[in-house]
Every structure is written in structure tokens, then in C-alpha cells.
Amino acid sequence: MTTDFDITETTVSEIHDAMRAGEVTSRELVDRYRERIEAYDRAGPELNGVVTYNPDAAERAAELDEAFEASGPVGPLHGIPVLVKDQAETAGLTTTFGSAVFDEYVPESDAAVVRKLKDAGAVVLAKTNLCDWAASWFGYSSATGRTKNPYAPARDPGGSSAGTGAGVAANLGTVGVGEDTGGSVRVPAAYCNLFGIRVTTGLISRTGFAPLVARQDTPGPMARTVEDMARLLDVMVGYDPDDEWTGATAMATDDEYLDHLDRDALDGARIGVLRDAFGDDDAPASEVEPVSAVVEDALAAMADAGATLVDPVSIPDLDEQTEATSLYVLQAKRDLNDFLAARPGAPAGSVEAIDEAGDPHPCVADLFDAIVDGPADPTDDPDYWAAVAAQERLRRHVVRVHAEHDLDAVAFPDVPVLPPTETHLRDGTYGTMSFPTNTVIGSQSSCPAVSLPAGFTDEGVPVGVELLGTPFDEPRLVELAASYEAAADPREPPATAPPLDD
Numbered sequence: 001m002t003t004d005f006d007i008t009e010t011t012v013s014e015i016h017d018a019m020r021a022g023e024v025t026s027r028e029l030v031d032r033y034r035e036r037i038e039a040y041d042r043a044g045p046e047l048n049g050v051v052t053y054n055p056d057a058a059e060r061a062a063e064l065d066e067a068f069e070a071s072g073p074v075g076p077l078h079g080i081p082v083l084v085k086d087q088a089e090t091a092g093l094t095t096t097f098g099s100a101v102f103d104e105y106v107p108e109s110d111a112a113v114v115r116k117l118k119d120a121g122a123v124v125l126a127k128t129n130l131c132d133w134a135a136s137w138f139g140y141s142s143a144t145g146r147t148k149n150p151y152a153p154a155r156d157p158g159g160s161s162a163g164t165g166a167g168v169a170a171n172l173g174t175v176g177v178g179e180d181t182g183g184s185v186r187v188p189a190a191y192c193n194l195f196g197i198r199v200t201t202g203l204i205s206r207t208g209f210a211p212l213v214a215r216q217d218t219p220g221p222m223a224r225t226v227e228d229m230a231r232l233l234d235v236m237v238g239y240d241p242d243d244e245w246t247g248a249t250a251m252a253t254d255d256e257y258l259d260h261l262d263r264d265a266l267d268g269a270r271i272g273v274l275r276d277a278f279g280d281d282d283a284p285a286s287e288v289e290p291v292s293a294v295v296e297d298a299l300a301a302m303a304d305a306g307a308t309l310v311d312p313v314s315i316p317d318l319d320e321q322t323e324a325t326s327l328y329v330l331q332a333k334r335d336l337n338d339f340l341a342a343r344p345g346a347p348a349g350s351v352e353a354i355d356e357a358g359d360p361h362p363c364v365a366d367l368f369d370a371i372v373d374g375p376a377d378p379t380d381d382p383d384y385w386a387a388v389a390a391q392e393r394l395r396r397h398v399v400r401v402h403a404e405h406d407l408d409a410v411a412f413p414d415v416p417v418l419p420p421t422e423t424h425l426r427d428g429t430y431g432t433m434s435f436p437t438n439t440v441i442g443s444q445s446s447c448p449a450v451s452l453p454a455g456f457t458d459e460g461v462p463v464g465v466e467l468l469g470t471p472f473d474e475p476r477l478v479e480l481a482a483s484y485e486a487a488a489d490p491r492e493p494p495a496t497a498p499p500l501d502d
Helices: 012-020 026-042 057-071 112-119 162-169 186-191 226-236 244-251 285-304 318-324 328-341 351-357 362-372 382-405 422-426 440-445 474-488
Strands: 050-053 081-085 123-128 175-180 195-198 218-223 270-274 308-313 409-413 449-456 462-468
Touching (some): 026 081, 050 162, 057 123, 081 162, 112 226, 162 218, 195 226, 328 351
Parallel strands (some): 270 308, 270 409
Antiparallel strands (some): 050 123, 175 218, 195 218
16 A cells, blocks of 8 residues: 555545545555454454444445546545444345344345445445444444443443444544434444434434334434534435435425534524533442533533523423333334334344344343333333323423523533443443433434534543434534534544554
């Protein structure tokens, strides 16, 4: 390899500039990212974020290089190596859904988002680890085991999009795709010093993604910069006739999200501070206080950039509402069974069959075990309809707090505690069904939210701050994220994955 182009911390626009200047090709990018995967994911710190490397990536990249030389880029992600959560089906490439039961499952077709990536010129570089069936906040799976946090390898990278978070943070790919049902884009973004956004449910197709709760599920972009997050978002959003929820795109902006990279958006913005989400007495102070301190610094950076902090604001009975709006046990069994039944070649055709064939990783088993015992048809259960109604009520309260205080967003820690250690998960300090993540506020109200890198604790552990908006307010969240990035410059690469010597 003769190119001097440095792929660590590079962006899509920098890569395209280098391609135009003849300084790098897509094939060279693929080879270099694979070197980093071998050095840091398979060896070195053994991050274990990659489940399957795409053996056709180099051939795809070479074809794109030929197309570029002949007529220029084929799309906005031309030649860009992308990491894709292994929750998304990829034609001809093993897709495990985090489950050892599916370790030889090869779909015949691509998820809608994967198809959009390819149409935009991207190279699917690798599939990334997730907990079994995305049913946890942690980076453990029966398929490949534990994914490590590249900043603090003894700690978790956050789930369920753990491999995408660790991989993008460690520069094992240019950008990444996660999926967020309760916070599975934003938790790993927070714990891996990344930007990640959950859109209003329905703006991005879920076709080909294993579901958890269909009324909450949404794929989402994860990136080291806001610009790359917005660029990926522009590709992913859109109507899909196979996903009726994407009718929501009719209510979304026609603007490109790239047009909303406003460095001055915080000047005059009003940000509500949701103090009730900064932790409670049940969590160890040693895990809460460092997070709160870093988030306070991030809020101060927003204020220094011209934002007015409306401190505090409140959502009535927040803890009770997040509990009342939980649908994971009530709905997931039906949604997963419908998904599996539509795949006659799958190694298991139901949640019950998966449970009989093998166990999920013990660090993430509690929710999946509860799903197995959940109702086959939730519509027969009055508790289901109570939770659906409660979600609508929570959404009204989120909208109301914005209106009452004339807010642009509500801010709080994505998660009020530090990333768990393996000991925390094995000794029961944290479990999936009791983990105190605030990301469920956006998910269970179907409101958009963006996770921003807040900074690092004194021990170098990443912390995230979330901005919660109202439905279809993604453009404003992108603006605020871009302005925060310009003011705070919060992104730092992990020391565990430095540039490789040529």
C-alpha cells in the first residue's frame, strides 16, 4: 500500500476529496480498515465488535473505483466502507441477530436500509455484534461473546448496537448503522464518544431488521462527526412500501439533513434541563456522580455558545411513565414470531424454537427469557393497550414541556451511570430489565433524540448527553448537534486503536 492517506478519524467528505485528488481508492480503504480490524478487533485489545467480515468488500470497492474513474461517484456514499449491525439482513452474508442459533443463517435479500446504502455507493465492510435479538443494553451475545469498550476495555460499549459503537469509535469503518428500540443507537454512542440519532418512528424503514417492538424500532446512523451522521441519515430516511410505518415520511422535511449543519444554532436556543433524569438513589454514587459532572460541562459549553438553559424542567411522574410505557415483554414475542415465520429457511421459526435450541448470553438473558413467557398475541392483553395509551400520554407530555417553556430541546444524560463492567453484569448490579437508561423517554414516546459526546471522566470513560425533540424535529436536532460539536470539539479517538504504521 503506497498511499499516505490516514484513515483514522477521517470523514466521508475528506475521503471523497482524497479520491478526487487520486490519493486513495475505495479498494485501499477496504484493505486498510481490514488491517485495523485484524489488529484491534481480532488481536491487540480484541474489541470483538465485528461478527462477519464481508469477503466481497474488496471486489465491490474495486468496481466502485472503476465507476469513479469512468464517470465519477455513483452516490453520496461512494466507496465508503460502512459497518452494519448484524440485526440487518444482508444478502449472501451471514446474519446472526446476535444469536448462536443463527450463526449459519444467510439471507437471500437485503434489508431496505442495506439496499439504500448500496444504492448510495457504500461498501458493506462488516457486520457488527449485538446482544441476542437486540434484547439488552449490553454488548454480549451468544454468537460471538463480549464486545469491549475501546476507551475502557473492562467496561461495556453499550448495546444493543455494541459492535457498531466500538467499531466506529476505533476507526474500523468510516460510519456505522445501528438500530434503536429503547436506546440501542444512543447508549453505545454515549459510551463510545460518538454522535447517534434516533428518528421519529417511521422515518427509516425497518424491513429486513429483526424487530423487538415494532412501534418503537428504528435503524439509525452512528458517526464520529455530525456531518457524517447527517450524510448517512439522508441516505437512510425514506418511504418503503413494505413498511407501513414509513408513511410518516410524508410529514417530514424535504430538506437534506446536510443542509442543517448550523454552527451557530445554539446561539439563542432554549435547552430545558431534565434534572429528574440525572440519576436516583438506587444507583451507586460512584457510577452516577462522574456522569453528572461531565454532562454539566457539556451543558456549560452549550450556554457558552449562546444557549439559554431552562433549568430545571420536568415531565410529570417520569419514572412511573417510563415504567407504564414499557412494551418489551408485552409485544416482542409477537413481533419476533411474525418476522421468523416469514423466513421459512431460518434455523428457528419462533421465539420458543430459539429458546429450545440455545440460550442467550447469561449477561443479557433476563429480558429474552421474559419475552419467551410473554403473550403470543398482545392485543388480547389489557396491559398491552394500557401501555400503548401510556405511550401516547408520554408523547403529549414531551411535546407539552417543549411548548410550555418554548424549548428547542430537552437535555439529560443518555444514561446516568457509567458503562457497566463485566462484574456489574455477572453479579446482578445491573440487568437489562432494571438498567437505568434515559433513552427510553424518546423511544417510548416515539420522539426523536440525538446523543452527543459530552466528554470524558477523569478515568477517561466516555459520557453522552442527549437532546430530545418533538416529532419530526430531526433538522433542529442536527442543527443543535452541529453547533455543539463546533463549540465543544468533543471527539477523541481511543488510545487502544492508534494509527497503524505503514
